[in-house]
Amino acid sequence: MPGYILHLTAARMYLDIQPSESRIRKDAGWQNDFFIGNLLPDTVKRKDRSHFRDPAYCDRMMEWPHPDLFIRKYANRMKEAVYQGYYFHLCIDRYFFRDYIPKVAVFYNEMGTGTERKDEIREVLLKKSGERIDVKRYLSEEYYYGDYTKMNTWLCRHYNIPDDLRPGMDPGIEEADYGRIRQILKELEQYKEVDENAVKDLKVFDLKEMLAFLQHAAQLLNLLMKDF
Secondary structure, three states: OOOHHHHHHHHHHHHHOOOOOOHHHHOHHHHHHHHHHHHHHHOOOOHHHHOOEOHHHOOEOOOOEOHHHHHHHOHHHOOOHHHHHHHHHHHHHHHHHHHHHHHHEEEEOOOOOEOOEOOOOOEEEEOOOOOEEOHHHHOOOOOHHHHHHHHHHHHHHHOOOOOOOOOOOOOOOOOOOHHHHHHHHHHHHHHOOOOHHHHHHOOOOOHHHHHHHHHHHHHHHHHHHHHO
């Protein structure tokens, strides 16, 4: 999954392209709830259900959500900011894993053939550097997850990620654990303690390309969500 702060960055991009006279731009409470909604899918440890994934693809390295299933279940709540934030998170994950990750990494089996099955992957090619590493190193703080950590402080400062988000009443999304929101907000403070210059040492992602991708995704979702 993209990290918490990367999700909040995409959410900020979406809010910033709304018309200045719109309620979304004027209503600080709506924005707060939209940001909270963006955090909700990751409040549980097992994310298959909270992300509305297709169990038929649970053996794949890249599993992505099916946001249409969320809309189908909560159609009568989609005008609410928290629900729109949750849906936005699912869509960003879908775009990220389906369309963006193939631009930065290729997964190979022991025969050197491309594969998406987790149990077959033996090597990962990082397109940024041409380096080939095993999947355990790829999914570590040295590489994939470490890049998220290195970006956090820079993203918070350059995209004005709010540091005063407030949990409200449980909106009743069954797939999430709303009680964990306060803990996640505490964790966000720790993520901002990384030196801002760490962003210069990304090993998997190219910052400029990633931000351009997220901006494009936010623009697509702006069109898609106008019907809510």
